[in-house]
Amino acid sequence: MKLKKTILAFSLLLIISCQKEDELSPLTPQEGTLIQNTNCTEKVNKQTSTDLADATFDINKQKPITLPVYFHILYSGKTPTVTAKDIELQMTELNKCFSGKATGAAKLANVRFENVRSKDTKIRFILEGIRFKKTNSNVWSGLKIFKKYSDAKNESEGGSRPYSPEKTINVWVLEGMILDKTYNPNDKAFTLGKSSSPFDAENLDYDGILLSNLGLPNAQEKTRTFINPFTNEKKTISARLGRALPHEVGHYLGLDHLLGPLDIPCGDDDIEDTPPAQKLHSGKPLLPFTEKCDGKANFQMFMNMMDYTDDEIRYMFTKGQVNEMWKLCFYGTDAKRKKMIE
Numbered sequence: 001m002k003l004k005k006t007i008l009a010f011s012l013l014l015i016i017s018c019q020k021e022d023e024l025s026p027l028t029p030q031e032g033t034l035i036q037n038t039n040c041t042e043k044v045n046k047q048t049s050t051d052l053a054d055a056t057f058d059i060n061k062q063k064p065i066t067l068p069v070y071f072h073i074l075y076s077g078k079t080p081t082v083t084a085k086d087i088e089l090q091m092t093e094l095n096k097c098f099s100g101k102a103t104g105a106a107k108l109a110n111v112r113f114e115n116v117r118s119k120d121t122k123i124r125f126i127l128e129g130i131r132f133k134k135t136n137s138n139v140w141s142g143l144k145i146f147k148k149y150s151d152a153k154n155e156s157e158g159g160s161r162p163y164s165p166e167k168t169i170n171v172w173v174l175e176g177m178i179l180d181k182t183y184n185p186n187d188k189a190f191t192l193g194k195s196s197s198p199f200d201a202e203n204l205d206y207d208g209i210l211l212s213n214l215g216l217p218n219a220q221e222k223t224r225t226f227i228n229p230f231t232n233e234k235k236t237i238s239a240r241l242g243r244a245l246p247h248e249v250g251h252y253l254g255l256d257h258l259l260g261p262l263d264i265p266c267g268d269d270d271i272e273d274t275p276p277a278q279k280l281h282s283g284k285p286l287l288p289f290t291e292k293c294d295g296k297a298n299f300q301m302f303m304n305m306m307d308y309t310d311d312e313i314r315y316m317f318t319k320g321q322v323n324e325m326w327k328l329c330f331y332g333t334d335a336k337r338k339k340m341i342e
């Protein structure tokens with residue numbers, strides 16, 4: 001009951017912030033608790049439709065667009081390990097990262113890449129709703145590893161079906177790290193998140209983001225530890241600011257890692273103002289920091305949001321990355337995620 005009260009109080013805040021007076025309306029009377037914030041984004045985005053019909057794209061002329069985000073909190077214990085307050089913090093951090101205000105910038109921004117750093121992506125996010133769902137499937141128990149990721153999105157497998165996926169970024173928050181089987185099924189690597197791309201926008205059952213609860217912001221914990229169930233190895237991760245989701249939203253809006261979609265050493269992300277990356281970086285590299293590609297030493301943009309460095313270190317998107325997200329998703333006739341702002 002205590003949780004329910006917290007959720008209702010949080011919902012009330014949302015309604016005030018959107019200046020709407022709609023009553024809260026659950027999707028269906030299903031298991032779990034649901035909060036919902038209706039129609040905020042339609043109102044916010046109305047102003048942008050004519051701007052997007054212009055012949056030439058210029059980010060400086062764009063008014064910000066706002067994308068709705070819906071969280072599915074899947075948990076297996078008595079109560080969720082994630083609260084509405086955690087989600088509120090995550091939304092704040094997501095908006096900071098996309099408006100050029102992520103902390104860390106002051107420390108590192110003017111050293112090398114300030115001229116290509118985007119000051120504002122003009123993309124904002126608003127919380128559309130949260131669904132807390134207890135799963136009773138064995139698949140979700142124990143180490144919280146499940147058979148396949150699409151199960152998280154499937155009601156009959158214990159997951160939670162997508163919420164209005166054409167218009168909403170769906171985020172499924174899972175307990176524990178997420179097994180990364182993308183490129184090598186034998187690699188027992190774990191990640192904090194996984195995302196579909198704009199090219200999945202038509203496959204609505206699949207489209208969306210999986211996020212580990214360990215990737216959510218947490219001001220109290222400096223690091224978090226998890227056990228790799230395959231190797232029993234103890235791993236420490238630094239994710240306390242909540243920048244796993246901004247990274248995944250980057251993928252959702254069409255960005256690759258700096259070394260390209262296949263993570264090949266010195267591969268290319270096809271963005272002009274990002275330098276060649278030798279690899280995905282981790283931890284807290286120190287400046288100046290160069291690595292060789294084609295025999296040539298390049299300064300590495302390890303502070304880019306699409307790298308794997310610690311949360312405190314990655315804080316920026318480049319102007320080229322912002323153009324790529326807009327062009328791929330919202331601008332022009334073939335834009336893949338245009339329905340989200342119509």
Ligand SMILES: [Zn+2]
Nearest residue numbers: 247251257306
């Ligand atoms: Zn990634």
